[in-house]
Amino acid sequence: MNHMPENRVDKIVADLLRGRRLKLRGGDAEEKAAITAAARLAGTRQGPQRMHPEFRKRLSRALEDTPEEGWVTRRAALVAGLGLAAGAAGGAFFGRAMEPKAVVKAGEPINPVNGRWIDVAAMSDLVEGQGKHVVAGSVGAFLFRRGDSVTAVSSICSHLPCELWWDRKGANLACPCHPATFNSDGRSTDPYGPPPLNTVHVRLTSAGRVEVLGTE
Amino acid sequence: MSTEQPAGDQADVLELPATPRATDIALNELELVYAFIYARVGNRADTEDLTQQVAMKAIPRLREGAPASAIRGYLFATARSVLGGFWSTRLGLSEAELREDLAMAIPPGPPSEEGAETVQLILAQLSDNYRRVLQLRFLHGYSLKEVAAEMNSTVGAIKVMQLRALRAAAKVRLGE
Numbered sequence: 433m434n435h436m437p438e439n440r441v442d443k444i445v446a447d448l449l450r451g452r453r454l455k456l457r458g459g460d461a462e463e464k465a466a467i468t469a470a471a472r473l474a475g476t477r478q479g480p481q482r483m484h485p486e487f488r489k490r491l492s493r494a495l496e497d498t499p500e501e502g503w504v505t506r507r508a509a510l511v512a513g514l515g516l517a518a519g520a521a522g523g524a525f526f527g528r529a530m531e532p533k534a535v536v537k538a539g540e541p542i543n544p545v546n547g548r549w550i551d552v553a554a555m556s557d558l559v560e561g562q563g564k565h566v567v568a569g570s571v572g573a574f575l576f577r578r579g580d581s582v583t584a585v586s587s588i589c590s591h592l593p594c595e596l597w598w599d600r601k602g603a604n605l606a607c608p609c610h611p612a613t614f615n616s617d618g619r620s621t622d623p624y625g626p627p628p629l630n631t632v633h634v635r636l637t638s639a640g641r642v643e644v645l646g647t648e
Numbered sequence: 649m650s651t652e653q654p655a656g657d658q659a660d661v662l663e664l665p666a667t668p669r670a671t672d673i674a675l676n677e678l679e680l681v682y683a684f685i686y687a688r689v690g691n692r693a694d695t696e697d698l699t700q701q702v703a704m705k706a707i708p709r710l711r712e713g714a715p716a717s718a719i720r721g722y723l724f725a726t727a728r729s730v731l732g733g734f735w736s737t738r739l740g741l742s743e744a745e746l747r748e749d750l751a752m753a754i755p756p757g758p759p760s761e762e763g764a765e766t767v768q769l770i771l772a773q774l775s776d777n778y779r780r781v782l783q784l785r786f787l788h789g790y791s792l793k794e795v796a797a798e799m800n801s802t803v804g805a806i807k808v809m810q811l812r813a814l815r816a817a818a819k820v821r822l823g824e
Contacts, residue, residue: 438804438808441811442811447691448690448691449789451691451692452691452693453691453694454694454738456738458740460739460740464739464741465818465819466814466818468688468735468818469815469818471689471690471691472687472688472690472766472817473767473770473782473786473814473817474786475686475688475689475690475691476687476767477787480686480687481686481692482682483679483682483696483699484696487696488675491675491699491700492675494703494704495675495703591725594729594732
C-alpha cells in the first residue's frame with residue numbers, strides 16, 4: 433500500500449520527525465509541495481538551529497584548506513563551455529591548468545576553446561518575442577528572433593552557475609536561484625541587478641538554419 | 649590621559665584587533681546560512697552537507713576586505729542555488745520544473761528570523777482540522793495512532809488528512 437501518496441508522505445514525515453536525512457525516490461515529485469512543506473514544518477518547529485560544534489570545526493578546517501585565488505570558477509567554466517553540464521554535481525572551481533582565455537567577462541561574447549558552429553534550430557522555429565533555449569555542445573544559449581535576424585545570449589546567469597529559464601508571462605529570462613531577470617538583450621531588468629549575460633555567437637545559413645558557436 | 653610605562657622589557661603591548669578575514673566573517677555568517685537551510689530541509693545531516701557546499705562554492709570567491717553585508721548577500725544567494733540543486737536532485741526535477749515551489753523551498757527574499765512562530769503563521773492559515781493534525785504531528789510529535797485517538801478518527805483517515813494539510817500548507821505564502 434506504500435504506493436498510496438498518503439502512505440509515502442507519512443513515511444517521509446516520520447523520517448523527518450526522527451531527524452533522519454530526506455530520502456526521496458522516483459514518483460515523489462508528484463507530492464513535491466507536500467514534501468517541501470513537511471520539511472519546512474520539521475525544520476522550523478524548534479526555532480532557528482545552530483551548527484554543532486564538531487561540524488563548525490570541520491567546516492573551519494575545510495575553509496582553511498580552500499584555495500582563494502587564480503582558479504576558474506564553476507560559473508566561468510559553464511559560461512565558456514568547458515564541458516560541464518549546468519546542474520551537474522561538481523566542485524566550485526577547477527584547476528589552474530584551465531585555459532585562461534576561456535574565462536570571459538560579463539557581457540562579452542563567448543569564444544569557446546576549439547569552438548565549432550553547431551546547427552541548433554530552423555529560423556522558422558523561432559517566434560518573435562519568445563526566447564528559445566538551445567544547446568551547442570557545452571554552450572547553452574537562448575535565441576531571440578528579431579525580424580530576419582537572430583541574437584543569442586548565454587543561458588547561464590551572470591551571477592551564479594544557474595541555468596536560466598524563459599518566463600513567458602514576464603517575457604524575460606529568469607534565474608531559478610535568486611530574484612534576477614534579464615531582457616532578451618542580456619541586460620538585467622533591474623538597473624541595480626547583476627551584470628549582463630554573456631553573448632553567444634550566432635549565424636543564419638542560406639538554408640534558413642540557425643547555428644551557434646559551441647563545442648562538439 | 650596618563651600612560652604608565654612599565655619598567656624593563658616587559659612593556660604592555662596594546663593588541664589592536666586584526667581586520668577580520670573574509671573567511672572568518674563568512675564562518676560566522678554561515679551560522680545564519682545553516683539555520684536558513686535547516687528551516688527548509690528539516691534535518692541535520694542534509695543541512696550540514698548543504699552548508700558545506702555553500703561554503704566551498706562561495707568562500708574561494710569572496711574578496712578580502714568585503715563588508716559583512718556583501719558576504720552575507722553572496723552566501724545566501726549561493727545557499728538558494730544549492731537548495732535549488734538539492735530539491736531538483738532529490739525530486740528528479742529540473743530547476744525550471746521546481747520553480748512553482750521555489751517560494752516554499754527557496755524564498756527569493758532576504759533571510760528573516762525563522763522559528764516556531766513561522767510554523768504558527770503557516771498553521772494559522774489552515775482550516776481547523778488541517779491545523780490540528782499538523783500541530784499534533786509536528787509540534788507535539790504525536791504518532792499517527794495518537795493523532796487518530798485525539799481526533800476520534802482512524803489512522804487511514806488521519807494519513808489522508810495529513811497529506812491534504814501539507815498540500816494546503818505549501819500554498820501558504822508568508823510575504824516572502
